[in-house]
Amino acid sequence: MSGYDLPDITAASALIRHALAGRPLATGSEYGELFDRYLHHQAFRDLVASVADGLDLAVLQAPPTTGLVLSPNPDSPFRLRFADLRPWTPDERLVAGLVLLGIAALRFPREEDLDAEGIVRYVTVGSVEKFMREAIRPLAIAPTADAKSIEAYARSAAEAYERMPGLLRTEKRGQRKRGCTMRVIEDVFDLLIEQRMARRPARMDDDTLQLTDRFRVHVAEIAGSEALAVLRAVAAQQPAKG
Amino acid sequence: MNAASKPTDNGVEGSRERECATLADTPGAYAADQMKHARTEKPSHSDGPDLWSLPAMTVGGSLDPADGPMGPGLDVDRASDERRWRAQAVISPIEQIVHALASVQIREEDYDARRLAHHVVDLAVRSMGFAQETTTDEVLDELAAMARAMRPDAPSDEWRDIAARVFGGLQNVSHDYDKFRFTGIAADGVRREFSFRLIELREHGDDAVVEATSEAINLFVSALDIEPSNAERAYQALLARQLEEGHLEQAIRTAQIAGRASIASAALINDAIERAQRDVDPDVWVSVIEPELNESQGRVRSRIADDDLIYEKARDLTDADDPKVRAEAGAVGEIVREQRRIHVALERRLVVARPAFLDAQRSQRLAVRRRLRLLSVDTGLFRSVIELAKPDALAVTDVFADQALGVVMPHLMRLDTLIDALLEPVVARERRSVDLEVVGDVDERCDPQRFAPVSLAAAAAVLATAREAPLRLSELLTRARSAGDPDVIVLVRLASLFAFAPERSDDPDEDETRPDDLVAGLAALHDGAILRDDGYAGADLLVGSAEAIEALPAPAKPERKALEPISLAVFRSRR
Structure with a gap:
C-alpha cells in the first residue's frame, strides 16, 4: 500500500473532474491549485495517472497554460461516439476526417510547431478549403503499401473530397448547404469548439477559428501518420500564417 | 393424536x-x-x-x-x-x-x-x-x-x-x-x-x-427453527460416527447433507458481514454485529478442525482392502474437502470483516447527508426566481438545472481514433428486398389525423370575413361556434395564431414553411386586448388581411413594471 491517504485520492479525482469538464485554469481556483500540485509533486502526478487509468483515460500532456489534457482509451465510457457527431453521409464522413487532418497539417506543418506551446493559430473555412483542394491531388497519388492502412483510406477520402462541390448555398438565406465541402469544414469547426480544441475569437467573423493548445497536444499524438506527412509537405510550401 | x-x-x-x-x-x-x-x-x-x-x-x-x-x-x-x-x-x-x-x-x-x-x-x-x-x-x-x-x-x-x-x-x-x-x-x-x-x-x-x-x-434440526451452524455441527458429529462404525453409504449421504448445511451456515455468516457493511452504526457494530461475527469465526474455525478430523478418518479408510470401502471413503473425503474449502473461505471473509466495516464507516462519514424534499416547480422555483435579479436568479436556476439533468458524462474526442474512424470506408450492406404490402388508395376522409374537408371549408368561410375587415379573435371564435363543428373552432384559433406568428424552419437548408391555404394572406396583431372566452385565454388578436393589419397603427408598448432586484439572502429570508 502506498502512502496516499483519502484526501489525496479525492484531490486527484477532483483534478480529473475539472479536466473532464474542460474548465479554464484560473489562479486561486480549485482546479488551478490542484493543477499546480500536479505540476510540482511527482507522487500526486502518479496518483492522478492511476485514477485516470482506472477511468480508462490517459493523460496526454499538462501544458501549464491549458491544464490537464485527457484522452479516452478506445473502450472508455468517455469516448466520443458516432452518435455525438453530425449525421454525415458516408462521403461527408470521409471529408470530415480529411479536414481534421488538413487543419492539423495546415497549422502544424513542421515538427517544431508541435512543441511550440501557447502560440495563437487561426484558421478559416476558406483557408482550409483552399488548402484541401491543393492537397488532395498529392494525397490521391501518394503510394500506399497496405490497402487497409489509414493512408489508403485518406486516398479514398481525397477522391470523395474531389467529387464534392466546394460550396452550395440555400436559396433563401444563402447559408452553406449540406453536400459541399465548406459545410463539412464548418461542421468540423463546431466539433472542435465543442471539444474545446478551438474557440471563436472575439471580434472576428464566424468563419474564423482560434485553435487551442489542446488541439496541438492531440495533433502531436498523430504526428507519425503518413497521410498527415503528405498534407504537411503541402502545407510547408505555403507561406506561414498565424 | x-x-x-x-x-x-x-x-x-x-x-x-x-x-x-x-x-x-x-x-x-x-x-x-x-x-x-x-x-x-x-x-x-x-x-x-x-x-x-x-x-x-x-x-x-x-x-x-x-x-x-x-x-x-x-x-x-x-x-x-x-x-x-x-x-x-x-x-x-x-x-x-x-x-x-x-x-x-x-x-x-x-x-x-x-x-x-x-x-x-x-x-x-x-x-x-x-x-x-x-x-x-x-x-x-x-x-x-x-x-x-x-x-x-x-x-x-x-x-x-x-x-x-x-x-x-x-x-x-x-x-x-x-x-x-x-x-x-x-x-x-x-x-x-x-x-x-x-x-x-x-x-x-x-x-x-x-x-x-x-x-x-430431529427436534433440533427440522422440527423447530434451528440455526444452520448448529445443524452443521450435528451432521458432522453424525458423519464422524458413521465413518467410525463403517456405515459408509450412509456417511456419503450425511456428508452431502452436511455440505448443504455448511452452505446454509456460510450464507448466514455472509449475510451478517453484508449487514456489517450496510449498517455501519458503531453502536450496532459493537453490541450486535461484532460479537456475532466473532462467534461465527470461532465456530468456523472449529468446523475446519472437525473437517480435518473427518477427512483423516475417511482417508484412513481408503487403505481398506475392500475396493467398495475405498471408493466410498474416497467419496466422503472429496465431499469433506469441499466442505473445508467453504469453511476456509468463510473464515477468510470473517477475518476481513472488521476492515470492511471500518471502510464502510469511513465512506459513510465522507458522504454528505442529503435531505430529500419534494419541490413544486411552479411555486418553489419559477415564481420565486422571477422576483430575483438576474445574477441571483442564475445562481438558483443553474443549480436546479444541474441537479435536474443529473449526471452528464462528457464525451472526449481522441483525434487519432476519430480520424481513423471517419476515414474508414463504410461497408455497404446489400439491402434485402422486402415485399411491401399494397395498401391501396387511402380514403382521406377516414384519416383521423386530418381535418375533414367540410370543417376546413367552414373555417375558411369564417376567416374570409376577417379578410374583408379585421376582426377580433373573440368574434371569429363566436362565428366558428355557430357552425356547430368543434373542429371549425380549433381551425379558426390555430389559423389566427399562425397568422400572428408563422412557423419557420430552423434548418437553413429548407425554405420557409409555406402557410396553408387557410391562412394565406392573413395576418394578426396583438394590441394588448385580452381574450374573454369560455374555451381559450390569452391575447384577443386582431385578425385580417396582411395589408389591413399592416395599415393599422402600431400598438403602444405596455408599460412594464420594473422588478425590484433583491438579493438572494433577502429572498431566502422572506421564504
Whole structure:
C-alpha cells in the first residue's frame, strides 16, 4: 500500500473532474491549485495517472497554460461516439476526417510547431478549403503499401473530397448547404469548439477559428501518420500564417 | 393424536433399515435417523408396524433401494401428514414437563420449562462429536444457571430442583427412563405406535455424558427453527460416527447433507458481514454485529478442525482392502474437502470483516447527508426566481438545472481514433428486398389525423370575413361556434395564431414553411386586448388581411413594471 491517504485520492479525482469538464485554469481556483500540485509533486502526478487509468483515460500532456489534457482509451465510457457527431453521409464522413487532418497539417506543418506551446493559430473555412483542394491531388497519388492502412483510406477520402462541390448555398438565406465541402469544414469547426480544441475569437467573423493548445497536444499524438506527412509537405510550401 | 408415555418393552427398532426412506425427505430428519442408525445395533425383532417403519415415498417419488425391500409406500400427501404428526409428537415430552411442573406448584410464569428443555437438547447436540462432551453434571449446572436467570430471587435449591426435573423429564424418568410412546391413528383407522427417546446417557470414564437421540436431533434440526451452524455441527458429529462404525453409504449421504448445511451456515455468516457493511452504526457494530461475527469465526474455525478430523478418518479408510470401502471413503473425503474449502473461505471473509466495516464507516462519514424534499416547480422555483435579479436568479436556476439533468458524462474526442474512424470506408450492406404490402388508395376522409374537408371549408368561410375587415379573435371564435363543428373552432384559433406568428424552419437548408391555404394572406396583431372566452385565454388578436393589419397603427408598448432586484439572502429570508 502506498502512502496516499483519502484526501489525496479525492484531490486527484477532483483534478480529473475539472479536466473532464474542460474548465479554464484560473489562479486561486480549485482546479488551478490542484493543477499546480500536479505540476510540482511527482507522487500526486502518479496518483492522478492511476485514477485516470482506472477511468480508462490517459493523460496526454499538462501544458501549464491549458491544464490537464485527457484522452479516452478506445473502450472508455468517455469516448466520443458516432452518435455525438453530425449525421454525415458516408462521403461527408470521409471529408470530415480529411479536414481534421488538413487543419492539423495546415497549422502544424513542421515538427517544431508541435512543441511550440501557447502560440495563437487561426484558421478559416476558406483557408482550409483552399488548402484541401491543393492537397488532395498529392494525397490521391501518394503510394500506399497496405490497402487497409489509414493512408489508403485518406486516398479514398481525397477522391470523395474531389467529387464534392466546394460550396452550395440555400436559396433563401444563402447559408452553406449540406453536400459541399465548406459545410463539412464548418461542421468540423463546431466539433472542435465543442471539444474545446478551438474557440471563436472575439471580434472576428464566424468563419474564423482560434485553435487551442489542446488541439496541438492531440495533433502531436498523430504526428507519425503518413497521410498527415503528405498534407504537411503541402502545407510547408505555403507561406506561414498565424 | 392418542398420546401415551406408558413404559413398555416392545422395542420398535426392528425396522430401522427402512427409516431412511421415511425420513429422507428432510435433511434434518434423515440425519436424525442416521445418527440413531449409527449408534444402534440392528434389532433382531420387530413388534409390529410403527410410524418410523412405514415406507413413504420420497418427495421425488422414489424409494432409496439402499433401505432394503419395502412394502407399498405412502403417497406423498400421506407421508407429509405423518411427518407433521411425528414433529408434533416429538415435542410432546417437553409439554409434559411443563404440565408436570405445574402439578408441583411451579408456575409457568416463574420458569420457562420449554426453553430449559431446548437448552438440554442444544447442549447434547453441540457437544456430540469431537470436542469434549457434556457431562450430566455440566447439564444440570447449565440448567440451574438458566433457572437462576429466570427467577433470581428464588432459593438456589429451587433452581437445582427445576434443573433436575427438566433433565429428568427429558429422560422420561417418570416411566423408568423408558421411551416416550405415542399411538397415531391414521385416517384409514390403522393404529401405529411411535416411540423414541430424546436424551441418552453414555458412560465416559468415570462420568456419564449426554447424547441426543435421533428424535432429539430431529427436534433440533427440522422440527423447530434451528440455526444452520448448529445443524452443521450435528451432521458432522453424525458423519464422524458413521465413518467410525463403517456405515459408509450412509456417511456419503450425511456428508452431502452436511455440505448443504455448511452452505446454509456460510450464507448466514455472509449475510451478517453484508449487514456489517450496510449498517455501519458503531453502536450496532459493537453490541450486535461484532460479537456475532466473532462467534461465527470461532465456530468456523472449529468446523475446519472437525473437517480435518473427518477427512483423516475417511482417508484412513481408503487403505481398506475392500475396493467398495475405498471408493466410498474416497467419496466422503472429496465431499469433506469441499466442505473445508467453504469453511476456509468463510473464515477468510470473517477475518476481513472488521476492515470492511471500518471502510464502510469511513465512506459513510465522507458522504454528505442529503435531505430529500419534494419541490413544486411552479411555486418553489419559477415564481420565486422571477422576483430575483438576474445574477441571483442564475445562481438558483443553474443549480436546479444541474441537479435536474443529473449526471452528464462528457464525451472526449481522441483525434487519432476519430480520424481513423471517419476515414474508414463504410461497408455497404446489400439491402434485402422486402415485399411491401399494397395498401391501396387511402380514403382521406377516414384519416383521423386530418381535418375533414367540410370543417376546413367552414373555417375558411369564417376567416374570409376577417379578410374583408379585421376582426377580433373573440368574434371569429363566436362565428366558428355557430357552425356547430368543434373542429371549425380549433381551425379558426390555430389559423389566427399562425397568422400572428408563422412557423419557420430552423434548418437553413429548407425554405420557409409555406402557410396553408387557410391562412394565406392573413395576418394578426396583438394590441394588448385580452381574450374573454369560455374555451381559450390569452391575447384577443386582431385578425385580417396582411395589408389591413399592416395599415393599422402600431400598438403602444405596455408599460412594464420594473422588478425590484433583491438579493438572494433577502429572498431566502422572506421564504
